[in-house]
Amino acid sequence: MSWGDFLRYAAGPGIGVIVGVILSFLIEYIPPYCQLDSKGKRLVFFALCLCVPLLATLAAVATGEWGAWGDLRGTWWPALTSGVLAGGVGTLVHTRKLDGYRLG
Helix, strand or coil: CCHHHHHHHHCCCCHHHHHHHHHHHHHHHCHHHHCCCHHHHHHHHHHHHHHHHHHHHHHHHHHCCCCCCCCHHHHHHHHHHHHHHHHHHHHHHCHHHCCCCCCC
16 A cells, blocks of 8 residues: 555545544543543544544645645645544444434
């Protein structure tokens, strides 16, 4: 996998995998993360889902792999929507586990 392929993966379908790896390190090595309530943990998860594709896009533009600084529609918007969708779907799937809230 080339650098450009990795950045495309990180800005799209690889968001969940990368966020999962980051969260496993948070759980293992950052004790204050484990003390957060479930809503706080979901907020961290959602923020990571936004940061991963935006940082991958930033790296891609900075290294000249793809995209342009001023191209909101073709460069930044896809990264932002990927992050929002990953964070939203991941949070929706776990909604019933939030502090006593039950679906159905």
